[in-house]
Amino acid sequence: MSEDHGASDELSAGDELHAGGTGGTGDAEDHADAGSERVPVRVLGKTGLRVGAIGLGTVKLGRTRGLKYAGVPALPSDEQALELLRAARELGVNLIDTAPAYGVSERRLGELLPRVAPREDWVLCTKVGEVFDDATGAGHYDFTPGHIRASVERSLLSLKSDVLDVVLLHFASSTELDAQVLERGEAVGVLRELQAKGLLRAVGASVGTPQGGALAAGVCDVVMLTLSAGGVSDGVSGGVGGGVSGELTGDVRSLTAASLHRAGVLAKKPLDSGRAADPGATVRALLSDARVHCAVVGTSNPRNLRQLAAALRFGEQDQ
Numbered sequence: 001m002s003e004d005h006g007a008s009d010e011l012s013a014g015d016e017l018h019a020g021g022t023g024g025t026g027d028a029e030d031h032a033d034a035g036s037e038r039v040p041v042r043v044l045g046k047t048g049l050r051v052g053a054i055g056l057g058t059v060k061l062g063r064t065r066g067l068k069y070a071g072v073p074a075l076p077s078d079e080q081a082l083e084l085l086r087a088a089r090e091l092g093v094n095l096i097d098t099a100p101a102y103g104v105s106e107r108r109l110g111e112l113l114p115r116v117a118p119r120e121d122w123v124l125c126t127k128v129g130e131v132f133d134d135a136t137g138a139g140h141y142d143f144t145p146g147h148i149r150a151s152v153e154r155s156l157l158s159l160k161s162d163v164l165d166v167v168l169l170h171f172a173s174s175t176e177l178d179a180q181v182l183e184r185g186e187a188v189g190v191l192r193e194l195q196a197k198g199l200l201r202a203v204g205a206s207v208g209t210p211q212g213g214a215l216a217a218g219v220c221d222v223v224m225l226t227l228s229a230g231g232v233s234d235g236v237s238g239g240v241g242g243g244v245s246g247e248l249t250g251d252v253r254s255l256t257a258a259s260l261h262r263a264g265v266l267a268k269k270p271l272d273s274g275r276a277a278d279p280g281a282t283v284r285a286l287l288s289d290a291r292v293h294c295a296v297v298g299t300s301n302p303r304n305l306r307q308l309a310a311a312l313r314f315g316e317q318d319q
Contacts, residue, residue, distance in 0.1 A: 037306070044266075052091070053287050055095035061075065085112055093305055100126070128191075148194075156199065169182075178216070206223075223266070228250055229286040230247065281311065
């Protein structure tokens with residue numbers, strides 16, 4: 001089975017990134033005061049949720065097996081995870097992306113997030129549909145109504161919350177399963193029922209194909225799309241003055257559809273699964289498109305978050 005780890009396969013704990021690139025702003029965006037470390041705040045489409053322009057993917061807080069990238073270290077300790085979450089809080093990185101398939105991520109977040117900030121300061125985004133077996137490192141997908149309802153209930157318990165801000169149908173990359181499930185409509189219908197009961201605020205899908213993305217844009221409140229920014233550096237690569245020139249790469253067609261339907265857009269794999277030569281510049285170029293509300297980056301290193309935030313601040317100074 002080809003697994004998808006959402007936005008969380010970007011940077012390892014030991015990775016260092018370099019801030020750089022060309023700046024930009026998004027629609028309905030608040031700018032930090034001069035000298036502030038906080039990232040810009042954007043409204044997540046028609047959901048009305050206010051999210052930092054950078055989100056935190058947390059697969060690395062929950063599992064080390066079955067991931068697509070090599071050299072995954074042991075899970076960070078609670079103190080290391082708290083250091084990461086404290087940095088996120090300081091920077092205004094309030095969207096926390098997790099999933100049942102991320103091992104013990106949800107459970108750890110449920111224990112650790114309240115030690116950093118109250119529940120209302122976080123936007124919790126989790127998923128349904130992918131089931132991961134840590135003992136074997138294998139997984140499968142289940143989008144039946146019973147599984148979706150049970151998964152949401154478990155996530156509420158694990159995250160110690162009365163409501164989930166965003167729940168996404170969790171699809172693998174490069175598979176037509178997303179289009180098949182979305183066309184049937186049953187899975188989205190179940191999430192809408194749970195939304196009507198007040199268990200979740202926004203319904204969405206993390207898709208793997210343009211076909212799935214176009215369908216999700218029409219029936220969901222939020223879509224998570226594979227998006228990055230391509231091109232070559234227009235400055236000294238790795239420096240704050242460097243940059244990435246070029247158009248968006250990835251599922252741009254679905255991005256256009258999402259904009260037409262006013263769906264919130266979360267970008268997964270914004271750093272091309274850790275292959276971006278200039279991460280700061282890449283994220284800045286991506287977020288210069290007003291249709292992208294939040295770039296979700298997976299890391300367990302607080303320095304990575306701080307350097308990405310610095311890259312966005314540098315961009316604001318250029319405007």
